[in-house]
Amino acid sequence: xxxxxxxxxxxxxxxxxxxxxxxxxxxxxxxxxxxxxxxxxxxxxxxxxxxxxxxxxxxxxxxxxxxxxxxxxxxxxxxxxxxxxxxxxxxxxxxxxxxxxxxxxxxxxxxxxx
Amino acid sequence: xxxxxxxxxxxxxxxxxxxxxxxxxxxxxxxxxxxxxxxxxxxxxxxxxxxxxxxxxxxxxxxxxxxxxxxxxxxxxxxxxxxxxxxxxxxxxxxxxxxxxxxxxxxxxxx
Numbered sequence: 641x642x643x644x645x646x647x648x649x650x651x652x653x654x655x656x657x658x659x660x661x662x663x664x665x666x667x668x669x670x671x672x673x674x675x676x677x678x679x680x681x682x683x684x685x686x687x688x689x690x691x692x693x694x695x696x697x698x699x700x701x702x703x704x705x706x707x708x709x710x711x712x713x714x715x716x717x718x719x720x721x722x723x724x725x726x727x728x729x730x731x732x733x734x735x736x737x738x739x740x741x742x743x744x745x746x747x748x749x750x751x752x753x754x
Numbered sequence: 755x756x757x758x759x760x761x762x763x764x765x766x767x768x769x770x771x772x773x774x775x776x777x778x779x780x781x782x783x784x785x786x787x788x789x790x791x792x793x794x795x796x797x798x799x800x801x802x803x804x805x806x807x808x809x810x811x812x813x814x815x816x817x818x819x820x821x822x823x824x825x826x827x828x829x830x831x832x833x834x835x836x837x838x839x840x841x842x843x844x845x846x847x848x849x850x851x852x853x854x855x856x857x858x859x860x861x862x863x864x865x
Binding site: 680681682683684685688698699730732742743745746747748 | 758788795796798799800845852855856
């Protein structure tokens with residue numbers, strides 16, 4: 641099916657472990673985003689990418705790493721997971737490369753760090 | 755820094771009545787204001803948006819109004835239905851790509 645998919649949907653990991661959340665989109669959208677969603681905070685931008693091999697920090701980038709070697713994939717890595725990174729993570733994509741176009745979101749990954 | 759405040763955090767209305775959710779933004783340069791609906795277990799989905807050169811926009815039962823002077827924008831849902839129950843988010847663009855999001859409003863439609 642075309643669209644934007646995230647995996648896994650649920651993940652439990654231990655403090656200090658590295659974990660990677662995957663995001664794949666089939667539209668060839670140039671822009672991709674990673675958000676975290678916490679109660680009372682809405683969505684906060686972690687990282688975004690304007691195109692393959694171009695990434696930049698968002699509002700809350702500390703503790704996260706991203707890469708974008710291919711247009712369709714935008715993985716998010718927590719290098720050493722902490723309890724404060726327990727959250728629901730959403731990947732999104734949009735095109736053309738402007739802010740005022742609809743962003744399409746994945747289903748989310750619920751990450752619990754114990 | 756840039757901020758978007760959204761009220762109320764929870765809104766309960768009788769089916770068939772109207773619902774209004776309000777947002778205030780801080781950056782006067784913001785010029786794009788989308789509204790997203792998020793159903794349980796799903797990602798947010800765009801329902802309506804407005805640009806700063808427009809004061810009001812309607813799409814069937816949904817409307818958004820913008821007051822640039824006051825830096826307010828609001829979502830209006832008329833003739834509410836059970837399927838309108840969800841969490842609604844407002845956002846404001848403050849750069850070419852970044853949106854600042856409100857904290858969300860949980861809308862409950864009572865039968």
